[in-house]
Amino acid sequence: xxxxxxxxxxxxxxxxxxxxSEQLVEIIPxxxxxxxxxxxxxxxxxxxxxxxxxxxxxxxxxxxxxxxHIVPPDWLNVEFLQGRLLLETTRxxxxxxxxxxxxxxxxxxxxxxxxxxxxxxxxSLLKDIREARQAKSREGLSKLDHSExxxxxxxxxxxxxxxxxxxxxxxxxxxLVRDPAGRQMEL
Amino acid sequence: xxxxxxxxxxxxxxGPSRARRDTAMDVxxxxxxxxxxxxxxxxxxxxVDFRPPPPSAETPFEQLLRHWMNxxxxxxxxxAQEGLLARLLDHIKKQTDDVxxxxxxxxxxxxxxxxxxxxxTEAERARFALRAYIRTRLHKIEKYARYIVETxxxxxxxxxxxxxxxxxxxxxxxSHFTRAVLDALPxxxxxxxxxxxxxxxxxxxxxxxxxVFAHALVQCPPVHxxxxxxxxxxxxxxxxxxxxxxxxxxxRGEVELV
Amino acid sequence: xxxxxxxxxxxxxxxxxxxxxSSATDTLLKYNDVLVRQIVREQRQLEALIQxxxxxxxxGSADGELNVTPDVLLYQTAIxxxxxCLLAYHAHRVERLKDMYWAVGGALPLLLAAxxxxxxxxxxxxxxxxxxxHEVDFLRAYNDSLRDFxxxxxxxxxxxxxxxISRPPRDLHVLVRVVRDCGVIQTEVGAIDFRRGQRxxxxxxDVEHLIVQGYLEEV
Numbered sequence: 001x002x003x004x005x006x007x008x009x010x011x012x013x014x015x016x017x018x019x020x021s022e023q024l025v026e027i028i029p030x031x032x033x034x035x036x037x038x039x040x041x042x043x044x045x046x047x048x049x050x051x052x053x054x055x056x057x058x059x060x061x062x063x064x065x066x067x068x069h070i071v072p073p074d075w076l077n078v079e080f081l082q083g084r085l086l087l088e089t090t091r092x093x094x095x096x097x098x099x100x101x102x103x104x105x106x107x108x109x110x111x112x113x114x115x116x117x118x119x120x121x122x123x124s125l126l127k128d129i130r131e132a133r134q135a136k137s138r139e140g141l142s143k144l145d146h147s148e149x150x151x152x153x154x155x156x157x158x159x160x161x162x163x164x165x166x167x168x169x170x171x172x173x174x175x176l177v178r179d180p181a182g183r184q185m186e187l
Numbered sequence: 188x189x190x191x192x193x194x195x196x197x198x199x200x201x202g203p204s205r206a207r208r209d210t211a212m213d214v215x216x217x218x219x220x221x222x223x224x225x226x227x228x229x230x231x232x233x234x235v236d237f238r239p240p241p242p243s244a245e246t247p248f249e250q251l252l253r254h255w256m257n258x259x260x261x262x263x264x265x266x267a268q269e270g271l272l273a274r275l276l277d278h279i280k281k282q283t284d285d286v287x288x289x290x291x292x293x294x295x296x297x298x299x300x301x302x303x304x305x306x307x308t309e310a311e312r313a314r315f316a317l318r319a320y321i322r323t324r325l326h327k328i329e330k331y332a333r334y335i336v337e338t339x340x341x342x343x344x345x346x347x348x349x350x351x352x353x354x355x356x357x358x359x360x361x362s363h364f365t366r367a368v369l370d371a372l373p374x375x376x377x378x379x380x381x382x383x384x385x386x387x388x389x390x391x392x393x394x395x396x397x398x399v400f401a402h403a404l405v406q407c408p409p410v411h412x413x414x415x416x417x418x419x420x421x422x423x424x425x426x427x428x429x430x431x432x433x434x435x436x437x438x439r440g441e442v443e444l445v
Numbered sequence: 446x447x448x449x450x451x452x453x454x455x456x457x458x459x460x461x462x463x464x465x466x467s468s469a470t471d472t473l474l475k476y477n478d479v480l481v482r483q484i485v486r487e488q489r490q491l492e493a494l495i496q497x498x499x500x501x502x503x504x505g506s507a508d509g510e511l512n513v514t515p516d517v518l519l520y521q522t523a524i525x526x527x528x529x530c531l532l533a534y535h536a537h538r539v540e541r542l543k544d545m546y547w548a549v550g551g552a553l554p555l556l557l558a559a560x561x562x563x564x565x566x567x568x569x570x571x572x573x574x575x576x577x578x579h580e581v582d583f584l585r586a587y588n589d590s591l592r593d594f595x596x597x598x599x600x601x602x603x604x605x606x607x608x609x610i611s612r613p614p615r616d617l618h619v620l621v622r623v624v625r626d627c628g629v630i631q632t633e634v635g636a637i638d639f640r641r642g643q644r645x646x647x648x649x650x651d652v653e654h655l656i657v658q659g660y661l662e663e664v
Contacts, residue, residue, distance in 0.1 A: 001543050003326035004611045011259060015319075018312065018613040019252050033302055038309050039278050040248045061308050064616065067301065098237050099402075099445075147414035148428040151400075159400050159425070159445055166427055170398035174429060177413070178396075276603050283603075304617060311614040311650060314603070319610040321598065329543075348597035355590040359583065363539065367579040368531045371485045373492040376528055383525050389532075 010163050013103070016156055020103035021057040026071035029062070056104065060111045070112040073098075076105055078118050081125040088132035094153035102130070102157035130158075137162050146173040238423035239404050242440045247274055248313060253443050255320040260400070260444035261437065262430050263393040264327045264335070267346045275317060279310050286310075324349065327393075332357040334392040395431040401442040410436060453491065453523035456484045457530035464537040473541055476577040481534075484527055491527075495520040542584055545572065550657035551607040553588045557581065608653045619649040619656075620664040627660040 006012065022040060029046035036044050043054050051071060054062075062068040074080065075098060087095040098104065105126055113119040137158060143149060144166065151159070245253065254268050286303050289295055295303075328335065328345065332353045335341040342350055361379060369377045380389045403420035410432050411417050420426060420442065426433075436442040460480050467474050498517045506512070549556050557573050573581070595606050623639045630637055632651040639645070639655070644664065655661045 001326050001329065001540060002322040002547060004547065005544065006611055007259075008326075011256070012611070014613050018315070019256070021312075022246075022249060022252065031301055032298055033305075036302055036306070038306065039275070039282060039313050040246045040309065057308065057312060058305055061305060061616070062301070065301075065304075096237050099239065144427075145414065146429075147412045147416070148418060148426055148432070151425045151427060154425050156445055163400065167398045170427060170429070171396070174396050174398075174413070280603050307648075308614070308617050311617060314605075314608075314650070315610065315614050318604055318606055318608060321604075321606065322610055325594075346598070348594055351597070352590055352594040355593070356587070359586050359590065360536075360539065363579060363583045364532055364535060366582075367535050367577065368481075368528075371482075372488050372528065375492060376488060376524060381525065381528075383529075386525070386529060 017103045020100040024053045025056050025059050027059045027068040029068045031067040063112050070115045078121050085129050100156045146177045257444045258323045262397040266344045269346050282310050328353050329356050333390045396429045399430050400445050401426050401433040402445045403442050405441050407441045457527045460534045461530050475575040491520050491524045550654050620646050621661040622664050624662050625660045
């Protein structure tokens with residue numbers, strides 16, 4: 001079919017990364033470029049070493065060609081993430097993170113880890129935060145009914161991970177509720 | 188507009204945001220070339236919250252990304268976005284033509300090379316999202332082709348080209364089943380659309396009870412939930428709920444599917 | 446009658462089991478003409494049985510009122526079940542064929558080509574020999590419909606509907622290895638003669654269709 005089997009039940013991380021890469025990030029350019037009209041807007045001018053905000057896809061392309069440094073977003077550092085980890089492990093709710101934090105962190109750390117201080121520590125904090133939040137997701141499953149489940153501060157990548165199981169579970173609950181009524185109507 | 192937050196969450200200012208940016212679509216820019224740099228106040232540092240920007244702050248390409256994901260997650264076929272697609276296709280074409288001009292110019296400097304590379308890279312991203320979006324619709328249109336063809340309300344949501352494909356496809360599968368199976372059966376058994384108790388119907392239609400993750404882009408009006416209660420989604424709220432609950436919110440662009 | 450040793454519906458179960466096996470192993474099995482014919486034969490027998498039973502009922506009833514007997518119900522159920530299984534089998538195959546068609550980027554001739562001797566590329570497998578003639582017709586008509594669709598929608602060459610959509614572009618260029626000779630291809634940097642074993646750094650969009658069709662491989 002027009003949609004490959006791997007894309008039929010959910011979205012793949014690479015697609016989420018493509019979407020997240022439309023967001024803006026600050027760079028320190030190493031190459032000059034006039035202000036330029038792109039499909040997603042006008043960016044530039046790039047005047048080394050003046051900082052400039054550009055979409056992540058542009059930053060990563062320049063970075064791959066060693067034409068910029070990426071300024072880490074202010075939530076993507078050890079201090080901030082340690083604070084979030086503390087919240088995740090001491091409070092019952094999900095702490096607030098950018099909706100696409102997992103994708104953005106992965107794209108930037110994969111390509112520009114040298115622009116980060118203590119990138120390994122950042123990675124390990126992200127992993128710990130992820131695990132703490134996964135435990136909460138599983139707990140959320142116990143509150144699932146056929147009607148509605150509110151999931152405050154759940155991020156895009158986390159939704160994608162729980163999607164198949166949660167959607168199927170709600171489907172089963174919907175059937176359980178609907179079927180007795182259906183049978184009554186047939187009688 | 189991007190959302191400003193006075194009390195904040197102790198969030199520092201920078202970092203990726205979906206802050207409003209200039210869209211180049213409606214502007215008479217010379218090919219790929221600069222406008223004055225001071226007409227973009229949105230680039231000033233600001234406090235940003237993590238909630239989604241309202242749809243009005245989106246660039247056309249971000250709109251496409253949203254419609255693409257909506258289409259991927261919705262069990263039903265959504266309204267076609269023909270105008271948006273046409274604008275984006277035009278824009279891609281314009282960028283491609285401009286690149287060709289720049290390339291042909293023997294005076295193009297080495298620096299131009301990066302500009303060209305970036306413009307092309309973006310065009311590839313846009314092409315990818317466009318065809319992924321179109322094929323997601325095509326997948327559902329073929330799956331429900333016979334239902335679409337017989338349901339005026341479904342037909343309205345398709346572009347002319349999509350509807351014609353749906354009609355051809357419905358006829359094609361009918362003729363395949365007829366020739367490969369039904370023609371060989373005794374005359375009494377040749378109907379394609381028997382409605383048999385305890386068997387699923389032959390014409391499949393979207394299952395609107397399937398659960399979706401809805402992400403509110405604005406403060407939403409109340410909707411009815413299957414358990415009899417009602418819900419008003421607040422901006423930024425994420426809910427897992429059957430598709431039919433948020434169907435109208437989605438059609439009005441008040442929620443997106445994530 | 447050979448079917449006397451068998452329950453009605455048994456053959457149909459075999460047929461849908463094949464569909465399941467095809468999905469589970471992700472392979473296209475050869476169209477089971479023999480089994481399909483056998484089931485069609487069973488349908489005729491069932492129809493004859495049902496007609497005979499109805500005739501007996503009509504004889505036995507004074508004026509109209511037909512009390513449907515269990516045997517009629519049984520034959521009818523078997524008929525409907527067999528028919529649904531036949532349709533499900535064909536529908537399942539159609540979906541598989543469409544998957545294969547899209548997987549080679551809509552290159553129907555490539556899909557239907559006889560296998561090249563010694564070729565290892567999956568796309569050149571012996572697909573055609575596994576299809577019924579009706580299925581070949583289906584694919585051709587499907588291909589035609591999509592060509593029309595593409596011509597209507599996509600404003601010509603701006604967009605290749607058949608290019609892959611499971612790997613979003615990150616970089617403009619891609620390093621490829623030539624798996625099968627594919628002759629001279631026009632690219633952004635001029636014409637390239639792709640010969641087996643060679644490697645090239647080329648613009649992704651110039652060669653995407655060749656990757657899908659199994660001529661080139663991303664390194």
